[in-house]
Amino acid sequence: MHLPPPDPARSPRTGYSRAHWEAAADALLAAVEPYATEDRALYHFPGDHFPSDRFPAGRESWSGRLSDGLEGYARTLLLAALRRDETALERYADGLAAGVSGVWPRIGDRGQPLVEAASIALALRLTRPLLWDRLDDGVRQRAADWLGDALTAEPWPCNWELFPVTVGGFLESVGHEPEASRKAIDRGLERIEQWYVGDGWYTDGPGRAFDYYNGWAMHLYPVLHAWLADDPDLLARYGGRLNAHLADYARLFGADGAPLHQGRSLTYRFATTAPLWLGALTGHTPLPPGETRRLASGALKYFLERDAVDERGLLTLGWHGPDESVLQGYSGPASPYWASKGFLGLLLPPEHEVWTAREEPGPAERGDAVTALAAPNWLLQSTSSDGLVRLHNHGSEDVRYDPYYTRFAYSTVTRPVGSPPDNAVVVGGDAHREGIVPLGVGDGWAASRYVLGSGAEVTSLVVADGAVEVRAHLVAGAEPGTEVRVTGWVPVEDGGGGEGGGGDGCERAELVPVHGLTGTFPLSGVTGVTGVTGDGPATLFVALARLTAEPDPRPLRELVSVEVQRVADADNAHGTSYDLRVRRPAGSESCFRFTASDERSAASSWSVKPR
Numbered sequence: 081m082h083l084p085p086p087d088p089a090r091s092p093r094t095g096y097s098r099a100h101w102e103a104a105a106d107a108l109l110a111a112v113e114p115y116a117t118e119d120r121a122l123y124h125f126p127g128d129h130f131p132s133d134r135f136p137a138g139r140e141s142w143s144g145r146l147s148d149g150l151e152g153y154a155r156t157l158l159l160a161a162l163r164r165d166e167t168a169l170e171r172y173a174d175g176l177a178a179g180v181s182g183v184w185p186r187i188g189d190r191g192q193p194l195v196e197a198a199s200i201a202l203a204l205r206l207t208r209p210l211l212w213d214r215l216d217d218g219v220r221q222r223a224a225d226w227l228g229d230a231l232t233a234e235p236w237p238c239n240w241e242l243f244p245v246t247v248g249g250f251l252e253s254v255g256h257e258p259e260a261s262r263k264a265i266d267r268g269l270e271r272i273e274q275w276y277v278g279d280g281w282y283t284d285g286p287g288r289a290f291d292y293y294n295g296w297a298m299h300l301y302p303v304l305h306a307w308l309a310d311d312p313d314l315l316a317r318y319g320g321r322l323n324a325h326l327a328d329y330a331r332l333f334g335a336d337g338a339p340l341h342q343g344r345s346l347t348y349r350f351a352t353t354a355p356l357w358l359g360a361l362t363g364h365t366p367l368p369p370g371e372t373r374r375l376a377s378g379a380l381k382y383f384l385e386r387d388a389v390d391e392r393g394l395l396t397l398g399w400h401g402p403d404e405s406v407l408q409g410y411s412g413p414a415s416p417y418w419a420s421k422g423f424l425g426l427l428l429p430p431e432h433e434v435w436t437a438r439e440e441p442g443p444a445e446r447g448d449a450v451t452a453l454a455a456p457n458w459l460l461q462s463t464s465s466d467g468l469v470r471l472h473n474h475g476s477e478d479v480r481y482d483p484y485y486t487r488f489a490y491s492t493v494t495r496p497v498g499s500p501p502d503n504a505v506v507v508g509g510d511a512h513r514e515g516i517v518p519l520g521v522g523d524g525w526a527a528s529r530y531v532l533g534s535g536a537e538v539t540s541l542v543v544a545d546g547a548v549e550v551r552a553h554l555v556a557g558a559e560p561g562t563e564v565r566v567t568g569w570v571p572v573e574d575g576g577g578g579e580g581g582g583g584d585g586c587e588r589a590e591l592v593p594v595h596g597l598t599g600t601f602p603l604s605g606v607t608g609v610t611g612v613t614g615d616g617p618a619t620l621f622v623a624l625a626r627l628t629a630e631p632d633p634r635p636l637r638e639l640v641s642v643e644v645q646r647v648a649d650a651d652n653a654h655g656t657s658y659d660l661r662v663r664r665p666a667g668s669e670s671c672f673r674f675t676a677s678d679e680r681s682a683a684s685s686w687s688v689k690p691r
Contacts (some may be wrong), residue, residue, distance in 0.1 A: 081107045081389055091439045094337070096377035098426075098435045104380065105163040105423050111393025112156050112417075113171070120175035121183040123152025125394060127413030129402035139397065141412030143192040148412035150184050154196035154203075155417035161203035161211075162423040169211045176200075177215070180222040187229035190236050192410065197230045198243035198301070199420075201250035205308055206427070212254065224256040231257065231264040238285030239297035241271045249305045269302060280325030281455035288516065289485065290456035290476035291343025295355035296421050299325060307362045319364030326359050327366050328453050330375060331443045331460050334492030335467020337378030342471055342490040344481045346406040347397055347415055349388055350379045350422040357425035360434040369433040370440035376425060378442070388416075395419060405495070408481065444469050450524045450544045457518035459526035461544040466629035468493055468587070472542045472549075474528035475518040486513040488540065488551070489569070491627055493587050497570050500603045505553050505621075506565040507536055522690055525670065534558065541672060543662050548639045549625040550594075550662050556618035556676040564619075566597060567608040569627040587629045592636050595622040595644040618676030620644060620658045640664060647673075 083103050086095025115123050124145070127138030141148050153175055160168040187193045204212045204223075212220065230247040245268035252261035275283045275298075282298040283289050299322045306314035332340045332352075339352040353376035359365025360372050367375075387401035395416035396402045407415075428434055443449060444462040451460040457475025462468065471490045478485040483496035489503040496502060504511045510532050519527035519539070529539040536558040543550040555564055569589035589607055591600050596619055597609040613619040622644055624636045641663040646656070655677040662670045672690050 081384060081393065083384075089438075090436070091373070091377065093374050093439045093441065093445075094377040094381050096373075096381055098430055100377070101380065101423065101426060102163070104384065105159060105426065106165070107393055108389075108395070108417075109156065109160055109163065109165060109168050111389075112152070115152065115394075116171070116175065117149070119178035119183065120171055121153060121179035122146070122149030122175075123156060123414060124149050125152055125413035127397065129390075129396055129398070130404055139411075139413060141192070141415065142409040143412065146185055147192045147196075148414055150179070150193060150196050151412055152414035152417070153179065154199040155414055155420055157203045158199045159417065159420035159423060161207045162420065162426050164207065164210065164426070166210055169207060172203075173211055173215060176211075176223055177219045180219065180226040184226065187226070187233050189234040190240070191233070194230055194233050194235060194240065194243050197227055198246040201227055201230075201247040202304070205250040205253060208253075220254075224251060224254065227251060228257055228260070231260045235268075236285070237271075238289075239293050239301075241268045242297060242301035244268050245305060246301050249309060253308070265305070272298065272302070276321070277455045279453070279455040280321050280323070280328065281453075284478075287478065288456070288476055288518075289478040290458070291478075291485070292339070292345070292348075292352055293343070294325060295329060296348065296351045296418070299355050300358060300421065303358055303362055303364070315362065315364075319362050322355065322359055322362070323364040323366055326355060328451070328460075329355060330367055330371065331449070331451055331462065332469065332471075333375050333379060333442055333444065334462075334469045335378075335442065335444045335464070336492070337375075337380075337382030338492040339379060340469060340471050340490055340492055341399070341484075341495045342473070343484055344408055344478070345411075345415075345418070346399055346484070347411060348418040348421075349383045349395075349399070349416065350376075351419045352422070353379050354421040354424050357422075357428070357434075360432070361424065361427055368437070368440055370437040371442060372434050373425075373437065374439040375442050376422070377439075380422065399495075406484075448546050452521035452523070452526065454521055457521055457526060457528060459521055459524075459542060459544060461547075461549070463547045463628070463630075466547075466587075468547075468627065468629060470544075470549075470627060472526050472544065474521070474526040474540065474542070475516060477514065477516045479514050482513075486516075488513075488542070489549075491569070493629070494570055494589075494627065497606060500565070500567055500606050500608065502567055502570045502606050504567050505538055505540070505555075506563075506567070507532055507538065507555055507558055508534065508562045508564075510534060513538075523670075525672070525690060536562075539674060541660070541674075543670060543672075545664055546639065547626050547628045547630070547633070548636060550622065550640060550642055550660075551625055552620060552622045552660055552672070552674070554618050554620050554658070554674040554676060555613055558613045558619075560613055560615045562613045563610060564596075564613060564621055565603070565608050565610045566591070566621055566623050567603060567606045568623070568625045570606055586631070587627060590624070590626045590628075590636060592624040593622075594624055594642050595620060597621050597623055616656045616676075618656045618674070620660070620674055622660065638665070 248264035568591035
């Protein structure tokens with residue numbers, strides 16, 4: 081991809097300016113054009129990075145080739161709309177006319193066309209004078225009728241609830257079935273309220289699925305709808321939530337621009353920048369303009385420099401280059417083009433301060449930080465010396481997409497691995513982590529618990545400072561002598577970086593046993609320590625961990641002192657209690673108590689409390 085020369089005066093950290101974003105959008109649009117059908121209603125990308133016996137020519141999604149072709153049209157149309165490319169929009173107008181004349185599949189309950197209808201409706205709403213208003217009356221009527229099925233189609237109970245909202249917002253604005261459109265808008269916005277957990281965070285449907293869908297869906301669609309509808313009350317509600325979210329969200333990017341490698345649909349890549357631009361576009365952001373652009377440009381540059389685009393100029397199915405490990409069944413050849421949302425900043429005029437301000441450093445560059453996020457029950461840990469960001473997960477899960485939710489930790493330079501799993505606790509051979517119960521977050525710590533299929537319960541705590549992590553796990557209810565393995569980060573040279581990870585090869589991972597565990601050793605590339613449960617109702621296992629790119633870091637034991645003491649607890653006469661003390665060189669100290677009851681006449685309980 082040919083980009084303009086760097087602009088070091090305005091963008092000393094990334095070199096990227098608005099011209100770079102425009103050039104990237106133009107290149108992506110030019111590259112997809114040869115893959116349009118003759119009538120331009122469908123875009124069939126090759127998907128040939130992953131040929132199989134079923135699809136020798138390349139991968140398809142589980143929705144099939146026709147739906148994948150519609151996806152190619154809809155997601156690249158959105159890019160043309162954000163670029164406001166009138167020449168490209170003329171081509172998409174031809175495709176729209178053909179598509180709604182019988183080429184496109186109908187929009188039905190919980191079907192992929194509902195997703196793509198939202199992208200088409202949003203693009204039409206954003207470019208109404210350039211596209212919609214220039215269509216023939218018959219084409220407009222057929223297009224409105226096709227989109228109209230989205231008003232009553234039943235979505236999956238997650239971010240899909242916002243697709244009828246987005247379609248309804250457009251149809252209401254052009255006067256098509258205003259009553260039904262308003263009903264779809266109100267219904268969808270009402271449904272997502274049950275998933276708003278405060279502090280700017282939504283869970284993506286029932287349960288506790290916290291991931292990038294907060295940014296590129298749960299905030300994006302309501303805020304854009306309120307902004308386009310010029311509804312100040314609605315914008316105050318959803319814009320206020322976005323503003324709160326961005327204070328946390330900005331911390332999810334490493335100094336090299338990498339987003340955290342966590343959650344599903346990671347092949348959307350720099351769609352992670354959409355909420356950053358959205359805050360600037362609507363005036364609901366706590367971030368200075370120069371920081372907004374620095375974070376967004378950093379993410380775009382990160383992926384463009386790491387083979388996100390192949391030799392044909394097409395976005396690949398993967399993270400860096402092609403990588404099946406980050407895909408889901410719904411991922412088709414055109415799926416990566418939801419990255420189009422990342423070009424939302426092009427709606428801001430060139431003279432806007434987000435484009436003219438000098439770049440400012442992001443949170444990962446300004447200094448070491450350990451940030452507790454109460455809503456998802458996460459602990460974010462970043463170090464300015466190497467720009468790494470680590471996420472300690474004590475509150476998010478989606479068992480459909482393990483391992484991208486259920487690991488204890490994620491980072492901007494590693495990726496989850498399979499067998500044995502990284503950042504996990506394996507009790508008697510069982511590494512399954514499901515039904516996570518958050519136990520809270522605080523100053524430098526986060527905790528949670530879950531129950532294994534055997535009935536054993538694991539209560540976990542992480543205490544972080546600088547790059548150092550103290551990981552403690554209380555295993556209760558397991559048979560005495562049960563083997564417990566605690567695993568850590570995957571060293572980059574063993575699979576954490578490369579095609580699927582984020583590292584540049586200089587990161588190192590450490591895991592040091594402290595209590596209840598013995599020597600550090602590799603488990604097929606994953607660092608691990610092992611121990612066995614004792615005779616009491618519960619056994620505490622403690623290790624020190626570190627992921628760092630510092631060339632010569634001080635030994636872990638010089639950076640933190642950990643003391644474990646088994647104590648008598650008057651409130652727990654029939655159980656076991658442990659005190660865990662963590663001391664830092666500067667003299668600060670934290671103390672946590674783990675308790676386990678061996679009462680059999682009532683439900684057992686385990687807890688961790690900072691003292």
